[in-house]
Amino acid sequence: xxxxxxxxxxxxxxxxxxxxxxxxxxxxxxxxxxxxxxxxxxxxxxxxxxxxxxxxxxxxxxxxxxxxxxxxxxxxxxxxxxxxxxxxxxxxxxxxxx
Amino acid sequence: xxxxxxxxxxxxxxxxxxxxxxxxxxxxxxxxxxxxxxxxxxxxxxxxxxxxxxxxxxxxxxxxxxxxxxxxxxxxxxxxxxxxxxxxxxxxxxxxxxxxxxxxxxxxxxxxxxxxxxxxxxxxxxxxxxxxxxxxx
Amino acid sequence: xxxxxxxxxxxxxxxxxxxxxxxxxxxxxxxxxxxxxxxxxxxxxxxxxxxxxxxxxxxxxxxxxxxxxxxxxxxxxxxxxxxxxxxxxxxxxxxxxxxxxxxxxxxxxxxxxxxxxxxxxxxxxxxxxxxxxxxxxxxxxxxxxxxxxxxxxxxxxxxxxxxxxxxxxxxxxxxxxxxxxxxxxxxxxxxxxxxxxxxxxxxxxxxxxxxxxxxxxxxxxxxxxxxxxxxxxxxxxxxxxxxxxxxxxxxxxxxxxxxxxxxxxxxxxxxxxxxxxxxxxxxxxxxxxxxxxxxxxxxxxxxxxxxxxxxxxxxxxxxxxxxxxxxxxxxxxxxxxxxxxxxxxxxxxxxxxxxxxxxxxxxxxxxxxxxxxxxxxxxxxxxxxxxxxxxxxxxxxxxxxxxxxxxxxxxxxxxxxxxxxxxxxxxxxxxxxxxxxxxxxxxxxxxxxxxxxxxxxxxxxxxxxxxxxxxxxxxxxxxxxxxxxxxxxxxxxxxxxxxxxxxxxxxxxxxxxxxxxxxxxxxxxxxxxxxxxxxxxxxxxxx
Numbered sequence: 001x002x003x004x005x006x007x008x009x010x011x012x013x014x015x016x017x018x019x020x021x022x023x024x025x026x027x028x029x030x031x032x033x034x035x036x037x038x039x040x041x042x043x044x045x046x047x048x049x050x051x052x053x054x055x056x057x058x059x060x061x062x063x064x065x066x067x068x069x070x071x072x073x074x075x076x077x078x079x080x081x082x083x084x085x086x087x088x089x090x091x092x093x094x095x096x097x098x
Numbered sequence: 099x100x101x102x103x104x105x106x107x108x109x110x111x112x113x114x115x116x117x118x119x120x121x122x123x124x125x126x127x128x129x130x131x132x133x134x135x136x137x138x139x140x141x142x143x144x145x146x147x148x149x150x151x152x153x154x155x156x157x158x159x160x161x162x163x164x165x166x167x168x169x170x171x172x173x174x175x176x177x178x179x180x181x182x183x184x185x186x187x188x189x190x191x192x193x194x195x196x197x198x199x200x201x202x203x204x205x206x207x208x209x210x211x212x213x214x215x216x217x218x219x220x221x222x223x224x225x226x227x228x229x230x231x232x233x234x235x
Numbered sequence: 236x237x238x239x240x241x242x243x244x245x246x247x248x249x250x251x252x253x254x255x256x257x258x259x260x261x262x263x264x265x266x267x268x269x270x271x272x273x274x275x276x277x278x279x280x281x282x283x284x285x286x287x288x289x290x291x292x293x294x295x296x297x298x299x300x301x302x303x304x305x306x307x308x309x310x311x312x313x314x315x316x317x318x319x320x321x322x323x324x325x326x327x328x329x330x331x332x333x334x335x336x337x338x339x340x341x342x343x344x345x346x347x348x349x350x351x352x353x354x355x356x357x358x359x360x361x362x363x364x365x366x367x368x369x370x371x372x373x374x375x376x377x378x379x380x381x382x383x384x385x386x387x388x389x390x391x392x393x394x395x396x397x398x399x400x401x402x403x404x405x406x407x408x409x410x411x412x413x414x415x416x417x418x419x420x421x422x423x424x425x426x427x428x429x430x431x432x433x434x435x436x437x438x439x440x441x442x443x444x445x446x447x448x449x450x451x452x453x454x455x456x457x458x459x460x461x462x463x464x465x466x467x468x469x470x471x472x473x474x475x476x477x478x479x480x481x482x483x484x485x486x487x488x489x490x491x492x493x494x495x496x497x498x499x500x501x502x503x504x505x506x507x508x509x510x511x512x513x514x515x516x517x518x519x520x521x522x523x524x525x526x527x528x529x530x531x532x533x534x535x536x537x538x539x540x541x542x543x544x545x546x547x548x549x550x551x552x553x554x555x556x557x558x559x560x561x562x563x564x565x566x567x568x569x570x571x572x573x574x575x576x577x578x579x580x581x582x583x584x585x586x587x588x589x590x591x592x593x594x595x596x597x598x599x600x601x602x603x604x605x606x607x608x609x610x611x612x613x614x615x616x617x618x619x620x621x622x623x624x625x626x627x628x629x630x631x632x633x634x635x636x637x638x639x640x641x642x643x644x645x646x647x648x649x650x651x652x653x654x655x656x657x658x659x660x661x662x663x664x665x666x667x668x669x670x671x672x673x674x675x676x677x678x679x680x681x682x683x684x685x686x687x688x689x690x691x692x693x694x695x696x697x698x699x700x701x702x703x704x705x706x707x708x709x710x711x712x713x714x715x716x717x718x719x720x721x722x723x724x725x726x727x728x729x730x731x732x733x734x735x736x737x738x739x740x741x742x743x744x745x746x747x748x749x750x751x752x753x754x755x756x757x758x759x760x761x762x763x764x765x766x767x768x769x770x771x772x773x774x775x776x777x778x
Contacts, residue, residue, distance in 0.1 A: 010262065010333045012287035023571075047264050050282060068649060069708060074284055075655075078648040080576055080658045084315055098710075111261055130477075155273065155356070159394025159471050164393055168511060175407035184257065214253045216245045220387045220461075221513040222393065229242045229386070230515035233522065 001031040001059055001067060004039055005074070006052030014074045015049065016064075022048060025086065026075040027063040062096075073095035103203050105176055105196035111148050125176070134162035141171045148198070151179035160192045167193030167223035183211045193223035236299055236599060237382050237526045239347045247334055247344045247390065250351055253279045255337035262334065277357060277395070280336055284651050287331040288670055290353040291343060295363035295381040295405070296324035296602040298348075302588035303600055305346045307582040310501050313339055318585065319649075320578040322693055323402070323640055324351055324362050324602040329649055332384035351389060356397045358388035358468070362404045364412045365603040368564050369611040371557045373408035373428055374613040379524035380433070380460075381405045383515070383732060394468050399483035401468070402440075405433075414696060414720030416448045417441055419485045425454065425777050429579030432456045437467060437497070438489030441690035445726045446486040449453040449494040451501065469496065487518035507570030527561070530597035536562025536614045548621050549671070555618065558611075566596070566610040567603065567623060569640060570631040573665045576658050577643040582606075589629045595621050603694075604720075605642055605681075607635070611764060636676040637663045638682055638747070641695050646686030646703060647710070653686035655710035657702025660684055663740045668747075677747055680760045681719070696720035700727040701747070703738060712739040716746070716772060717764050728769060730775055742776045749775035 004025075005019035015022035015040060016029035023029070032039060036054035043049045056067040066072050077085030081096035087093040109125045117126040118136060125146040128134055137144065147166060149159040164174055176190050176196035186197070186208055197203065223229045239247070240429070254274075261271040262623040275281075279290035291306065298306075298574055306326055310318045313335050314328045321327055331339070343349055353360055361381040368376040386401060390775070401492030404415045409423035415421035432454045439448030455698040456462045471485045474492075489497045538561055542548040556565040568588060573579050580588070588608055592600045595617045601609035613621060625631035634640045641664065644650065646657030668674055683697030687704075694700030700715040734742055747760065749772055754763045764772065 007282055012333065013329065014285055020762070022306055027470060040262075044268075047262065049552075050268055066771070067708075069710070070651075070653075077285060077655065080648050080662070100538055103244050110395055144244075154270075155396060157394075157398075158477075158703065160393045160475055164469075165507075168397050168507065182270060183254075185396075188390075188395055194303065194350050210256065211253075215390065219246070219391075220391060221511065228513075228515075229246075230481055230519040231611035233240070234518050 001057050001064060003032060003064055003071075004032045004052060005029075005030050005055060005056050005066075005071065006040070006043075009047055009050045016075075017043075017052075024041070026066075029064045031059075041094075043095055045052045048085045057087040069098065102196040103205055103208050104204050105174075105198050107174075110148055111146065112225065127230075128159070128162050130156050130158040132162075134184045135166045137166065138169045141166070144171065145235060146174040146176060147171065148178050149194070150175045151181055152178055154180040154182050154185060159190060160188065163189070163192040163194055164223045181187050186211045191218065191222040201224050236297060236490070237294075237378075237523065238658065243386075244347070245534075246351050246677045247316050249349070250278070250390075251337060251340045251344050252347060254340060254556060255719075258337055264301065267673075268572040273396075274354055274760045277352055278336070278340070279353035282330070282353060282651070283329065283460075283520045284647070287330065287333055287341050288649070289328045289331045289336065289339065289350055291322070291328070291348060292353045292360040293326060293348075293602050294385050295367070295378050296365050296604075297363075297367075297378060298600050299598050300589035300593040300600065301346055303585050303592065303597075305342060305348065306534060307585035307589065309339055309342060310582045315588065317581045318607065319576075319578055319645060320602050321579065322604050322606060322644070322691055323360060323602055324365070325360060327645075329645075332473060332697050334424045334699075339519055342377060354400075355395075356399050356401075357395045358397075358401045358403065359384050361388070361605065362402065362413055362418070364406045364408055365567075365601040365609045366412060366556065366565055367407070367601075368529065369558050369563075370408050371559045372409075372410055373559070375407050375431055376524075376527045376528050376547070377405040377407035377422075377424055377425055380424060380457075380472055382409075382421065382523050382526075383460070387464070397468070399480065399485075400483065400624055401471075403464075409722065411720070411722040411724070414693065416724045417445075417693075417696060417720055418448065418579075420450050422465070425499070427454050430456065433460055433463075435463065435467070438486040438494070440484050440486045441693060441695050442482060442484065442488075443688040443690070444484075444487065444693040445690070446490060446728065448486075449489070449726050451494060451498050457520060457635060458514055458517065459509065462509045463501070463505055465466060465508050465513060466501045469504050469508070470500045474500075479496055500595060526644050530599070530612055532560050532563060532597070532612060533614055536560075537616055538562050539620065540615050544619070546617060546626075546633075550622055550631055551618060553633040553637070553675075554631075554635045560612075562615055563709050564613050564615050566618070567635050568608040568610065568625060568630050568635055570607050571640050571665070571712075572629055572632045573639060574662065575629075577641055577661055580608070584628055584630060586738060587624065587630070591621055591624060593678075599607045605640065607640070632672060633671065636679045636681065638668050638677055638680040638699075639674055640681075641665070642681075642683040642697070644692035646684075646692075650686060653703065654705040655686050655712065657684045657686040657692055657701075657703060659699060660703070660712060660736055661738060664743060667740050667744060676751070678759050680747075683718075684742075686711060693720060694718070695726050696724070697727055698759070698764070705735065706733065711734065712736065714739060714746075714776070717761060719761060723761075726778070728768065730773055746772050750758055
């Protein structure tokens with residue numbers, strides 16, 4: 001699958017394209033197929049996103065999983081500060097993104 | 099100053115190569131990689147030097163401008179190309195007094211940008227008195 | 236410490252107003268990200284992996300307790316209650332909102348701080364010796380020189396769009412505690428015929444092509460310094476490569492044309508520039524220097540120190556250095572607790588360090604390039620009280636310059652440029668070598684970790700260096716030995732094929748075991764490596 005991601009223009013937080021909006025939860029991300037670049041350009045122009053880009057990934061039981069470790073860390077948060085990630089109560093979350 | 103913001107001229111501007119081989123031009127254009135010092139023997143007949151900024155990130159033109167002003171060039175010194183509002187103040191300090199930006203600049207925004215700094219730390223090619231001199235008279 | 240006058244304050248205030256306007260134009264769509272990026276970078280605002288990151292300048296690593304309290308306040312109010320001290324003696328906040336930045340910069344300006352030129356292709360924050368003004372081995376305090384350069388380089392009209400970033404370091408001691416020769420320009424203040432002047436080195440740096448700066452000029456007198464540096468920068472601005480960002484640093488220019496040719500061009504330029512009268516008068520230097528006068532130390536302070544408490548004695552032996560004044564000492568607070576993140580400090584810890592500085596160190600703190608914090612002027616009689624308070628805050632790890640006092644960049648946990656994580660490797664190594672007796676037996680061992688070839692973690696300058704790379708989507712770590720950022724400066728050599736995270740920890744242990752087996756009296760790890768070479772270590776690691 002192909003995922004569209006970027007950082008929110010104001011908060012800078014990592015966000016994922018949900019088909020109609022942006023979410024900080026990768027579980028909400030949808031497969032953008034071949035439309036990623038077009039959506040990215042429009043959303044950037046609308047000033048809802050900073051530096052959007054399309055990445056590869058696969059759909060797993062837990063939801064979409066980016067192909068590259070960098071984007072998996074982006075989706076979670078710093079692996080050395082579980083308390084600051086999106087899964088603060090899941091100590092094994094960091095291991096699963098590596 | 100602001101009337102020089104989106105500067106135009108009818109004077110034909112020639113390249114450095116042309117200028118240095120053909121003696122009657124009075125306006126020349128310097129590309130980023132070209133040596134402004136080659137113009138120093140000819141400053142008295144130059145009325146306009148255009149310094150090219152093909153990309154705003156390429157800051158070689160700032161040095162070209164200062165070299166010309168430091169050598170006593172008194173004609174029009176014009177920054178042409180990818181010239182951004184937020185670079186105007188530095189450009190003016192380096193000796194530019196005219197601008198020919200690819201995208202026309204908004205005069206109000208330009209006036210604000212040029213008024214950013216109350217004083218300056220360094221001596222440059224403008225007439226500003228540096229802060230150290232203000233401190234010690 | 237330097238204090239702003241109305242001119243300095245007006246400059247910083249003007250910058251805040253300018254950036255507030257730029258943020259507004261970005262959010263309203265008047266500016267594209269492409270246009271905004273260089274402007275936000277010149278204000279220290281990056282877009283990192285998880286959020287915007289704001290890098291605050293701590294000029295030459297010196298700050299007051301009030302300033303440290305402000306950093307704590309910002310961490311609490313706008314960030315997630317902590318900050319990260321960097322190898323450039325700066326502080327980074329990791330979770331900043333774009334529209335909060337004008338307010339943060341306003342708060343910083345209220346205590347004479349800023350984020351000016353902490354990024355971008357301009358002259359960056361000037362770095363210096365963290366023991367400046369207190370070190371027993373310095374010929375003078377280098378900070379007045381550094382402050383002179385801070386002012387000269389701030390909003391420099393000609394050098395704000397250089398081919399690449401530009402880092403300057405000033406030291407004035409025999410021992411190099413600031414990696415001076417690994418800077419674009421390194422300055423050592425020396426004395427000649429009773430007069431102080433600058434020995435100027437240029438073209439050093441780390442990154443993907445590490446180089447040690449050659450000496451360009453033996454002695455530049457104070458009255459020529461700014462003209463000379465202006466000439467150095469102008470030659471670089473005109474002739475530094477702009478076709479390839481990886482070859483754009485001044486080290487590549489000087490390497491390609493040679494130090495002699497660079498020197499000759501600088502001299503030619505200097506002859507022109509010197510005539511312009513851009514050097515401030517001696518009175519301006521004296522005005523600045525007066526701010527750095529030694530604080531009013533207790534002249535009757537005793538050199539006696541009761542070391543009967545074993546843990547206190549260990550800490551004094553490791554983290555306390557000789558002060559130039561009798562009865563005083565320099566304290567280094569380690570930000571490298573065994574379970575911790577190198578260089579990170581919570582708001583509460585920042586507040587505590589600020590309080591200690593006010594009470595015991597004449598209101599001064601320093602940040603070191605090894606990501607620790609220094610209390611430069613502490614009475615020996617107060618050391619025990621300081622230590623007890625540090626212990627309570629988890630800040631008394633007695634490991635300065637030992638293997639667990641690692642430099643580590645934020646790596647792939649935070650940084651958008653990184654290829655691998657640095658912090659988990661640092662934590663695993665610290666865990667393996669946690670036993671203090673073992674660390675002390677290994678002696679001075681500078682271990683430095685970078686998560687990518689940009690080398691923010693100074694791995695080229697580590698006695699042991701680790702470079703994280705991406706090997707087919709997996710984190711992989713290259714090991715190197717023999718680097719140094721001190722006066723015995725050298726660039727480390729790669730041992731061989733890389734390792735995974737656990738593998739690199741094992742390899743380091745095999746190497747330190749080899750060192751223990753081979754070392755002669757008084758030899759540090761790096762001394763043994765230099766004497767016996769890579770081969771025996773390679774054999775030990777790869778067998």
